[in-house]
Amino acid sequence: MGAGLAKRLTDHGVEVLTSLSGRGEQSRARAAAAGMRAVGLPDLMEAQFLLSILPPAGALPFAVDMAPILRAAHRKPVFVDCNAVSPETVRSIADSLRETAAAFVDVGIIGLPPQEGSPGPRLYAAGESARGLRILNEYGLSICLLEGPVGTASALKMSYAGITKGLTAVATAMILSASRAGVGNALRDELEASAPTLLASLARGLPDMLPKAYRWVAEMEQIRQFVGADTAARKIYEGAEHLYERMAADVAGGHAEADAILHFFGKPN
Secondary structure, three states, X not given: OHHHHHHHHHHOOOOOEEOOOOOOHHHHHHHHHOOOXXXXXXXXXXXXXXXXXXXXXXXXXXXXXXXXXXHHOOOOOEEEEOOOOOHHHHHHHHHHOHHHOOOEEEEEEEOOOOOOOOOOOEEXXXXXXXXXXXHHHHHOOEEEEOOOOOOHHHHHHHHHHHHHHHHHHHXXXXXXXXXXXXXXXXXXXXXXHHOHHHHHHHHHHHHHHHHHHHHHHHHHHHHHHHHOOOHHHHHHHHHHHHHHHHHHHHHHOOOHHHHHHHHHOOOOO
């Protein structure tokens, strides 16, 4: 997502800075392809906006690492947290930066990474400083303002991801169960006859999930935190968390369940 948004911005003439400290060759290649300029963390203070786009587990540690740099900076970028985290987590991130005096925006990204010919995802922004982010609409991004304090955009993101990735988890569980029971083909035929739109959506979404399952584990944990005291909902997303953890291990190891998913949709293993 980060590289896709950066490419959209650089295509519109924006200089995009990034830090590649500790990142692998694939990350470096994506950054180069997107036209980003790699700099040290202190040099990120040259930017107008600092967009944090990381796996959920890295969101708070990154903010904590940036806090002393922001505190010491004479000119401070607006810190924009764009991560798939719960309202509670994004408020903790904002609290970790409070003493830096940097403006803070809560953003929830909904949609796929930008691709040529597509409008790209919507970036829902909330918080007192959110209006200033609208300037990025002039440079290829789609900024949608939400009324409400920090945590509002993350609540929307958790709600949306809870539905889409929750449905993916349910479909994965049932397709694997049907395959083990020997009725995978019959299930696919019935979906094609009675729910072709759903089948087409699953045929895109489930194979796409497989290489990303490891990233969705922490996101399910954040959604579980979001639903709070709703015991039944917490159990749903605890189960989804364990399912994605298992799928990630399968993709990295034997690939038996991943192959069963691909076979169900007639895709090569």
